Amino acid sequence: MKTKRTPKNIFVLGAISPDSIAKSIANHSTKTDIGGHSIFLGQVRSDEKPEGRVIAIDYSAYEEMALEKAFEIREAVFAKYPLSCMHIYHSLGEVKAGEICLFVFTSSKHRKAAMDACDELVERIKAELPVWGKEILDSENHVWKVNS
Amino acid sequence: MKTKRTPKNIFVLGAISPDSIAKSIANHSTKTDIGGHSIFLGQVRSDEKPEGRVIAIDYSAYEEMALEKAFEIREAVFAKYPLSCMHIYHSLGEVKAGEICLFVFTSSKHRKAAMDACDELVERIKAELPVWGKEILDSENHVWKVNS
Amino acid sequence: MTKANLSGFVKRKMETKEQKITVKAFGMIAEKFGSGQIELTGISTIEELRKALFDQFPELKNMKFSIAINKQLASGNASIPDGSEIALLPPFSGG
Amino acid sequence: MTKANLSGFVKRKMETKEQKITVKAFGMIAEKFGSGQIELTGISTIEELRKALFDQFPELKNMKFSIAINKQLASGNASIPDGSEIALLPPFSGG
Numbered sequence: 001m002k003t004k005r006t007p008k009n010i011f012v013l014g015a016i017s018p019d020s021i022a023k024s025i026a027n028h029s030t031k032t033d034i035g036g037h038s039i040f041l042g043q044v045r046s047d048e049k050p051e052g053r054v055i056a057i058d059y060s061a062y063e064e065m066a067l068e069k070a071f072e073i074r075e076a077v078f079a080k081y082p083l084s085c086m087h088i089y090h091s092l093g094e095v096k097a098g099e100i101c102l103f104v105f106t107s108s109k110h111r112k113a114a115m116d117a118c119d120e121l122v123e124r125i126k127a128e129l130p131v132w133g134k135e136i137l138d139s140e141n142h143v144w145k146v147n148s
Numbered sequence: 149m150k151t152k153r154t155p156k157n158i159f160v161l162g163a164i165s166p167d168s169i170a171k172s173i174a175n176h177s178t179k180t181d182i183g184g185h186s187i188f189l190g191q192v193r194s195d196e197k198p199e200g201r202v203i204a205i206d207y208s209a210y211e212e213m214a215l216e217k218a219f220e221i222r223e224a225v226f227a228k229y230p231l232s233c234m235h236i237y238h239s240l241g242e243v244k245a246g247e248i249c250l251f252v253f254t255s256s257k258h259r260k261a262a263m264d265a266c267d268e269l270v271e272r273i274k275a276e277l278p279v280w281g282k283e284i285l286d287s288e289n290h291v292w293k294v295n296s
Numbered sequence: 297m298t299k300a301n302l303s304g305f306v307k308r309k310m311e312t313k314e315q316k317i318t319v320k321a322f323g324m325i326a327e328k329f330g331s332g333q334i335e336l337t338g339i340s341t342i343e344e345l346r347k348a349l350f351d352q353f354p355e356l357k358n359m360k361f362s363i364a365i366n367k368q369l370a371s372g373n374a375s376i377p378d379g380s381e382i383a384l385l386p387p388f389s390g391g
Numbered sequence: 392m393t394k395a396n397l398s399g400f401v402k403r404k405m406e407t408k409e410q411k412i413t414v415k416a417f418g419m420i421a422e423k424f425g426s427g428q429i430e431l432t433g434i435s436t437i438e439e440l441r442k443a444l445f446d447q448f449p450e451l452k453n454m455k456f457s458i459a460i461n462k463q464l465a466s467g468n469a470s471i472p473d474g475s476e477i478a479l480l481p482p483f484s485g486g
Contacts, residue, residue: 022170029246032194039187042391046180065367098177102391131390132323144324145389190486213462250486279485280418292419293484
């Protein structure tokens, strides 16, 4: 039985806390058809740039487009893999070095689908969501993040 | 600078709690060269078998051999991928349906290494660690788990 | 009046009306040109939009960006419907 | 006495001494045959071990299992050093 899914908010203000990740995991304990969860967490790195050391990233987004795109990606990945659940959270605003800025969470009966879906989601999120990271430096300059 | 690693215990008694996963994630916030974490969680499924419905799995292991093997796998995966951290936890004893029995956690500067290493660890853990799951059924029978 | 004539008439009428679009900027483009939005009239294709933008903001010529029309990435010389929301999108760097 | 003679003498002495090994069972094998450990003497290869086990526990013939010698999976007809810890390992099903 398929339920109609509608776009939902993926953005959270500031860093994603380990506690909220734990809550999200715990919420799945009633879904006893799940055999494997795959999680990806993006963490802000304190890279050394010629202009200074990164101490935080300030994220901004074209929110309406990002939510539409995220929904499109969700639907495509749900159609491709036999998943029980899928959750995507991305930070907006300032996230300090060492804090979590991206949380992608897939669950499936068997591990392979969860893992492959999670990998694909992360790649698509980085490539296709209109989100920008401004790297705040300890020199009080900033540089715009470039995804590899 | 490489530090000599020695075998460490991977076994925990009973289920792995979401809170302990959150603590493990939070412990990495001081490692600001990490850009991505990949996590796999195995969760006990409540499968329907001809003999009854699975309500828990009782895990046992040839512990000494499993720890040696886990160490061998760790070293091989550390040698293959540029990882910052790697953690493996597996339950022993009874884990109820819906609870977490396996927690594999890899961290790296860039996401790809963390993801690939995590996938490889999970496959190797399932195939190579001398661990056995006895599926406890609601009929008070049990069957021995078979990995696919 | 035949049906063909009527639709011809309507088409001519629309062409004479100046269409209005909204342009938003993001990321490093917003930083350079302000994060508010501007309104442009008389622009109905991506080519016309680029020309108008480069006239007004010459620095844009040296910046890499995609253009979205109503939240969909536009390719080539797509036409821009009246009332569209246009977005100037530097390379994404989320995650 | 030459060196060669000495080592030949030692070898003969060791062959006459009956070697002792410990056998542990796990998983469904432990369930069937007990999870304690048994000691076997006079066994120095995997083939000899299998024969001894099948004589004592005929049901084992119908079970799939690997054998570890001192925590290393043994293949083919490996020899078993004196004092070895042998483990009977049904297919792994961790995770």
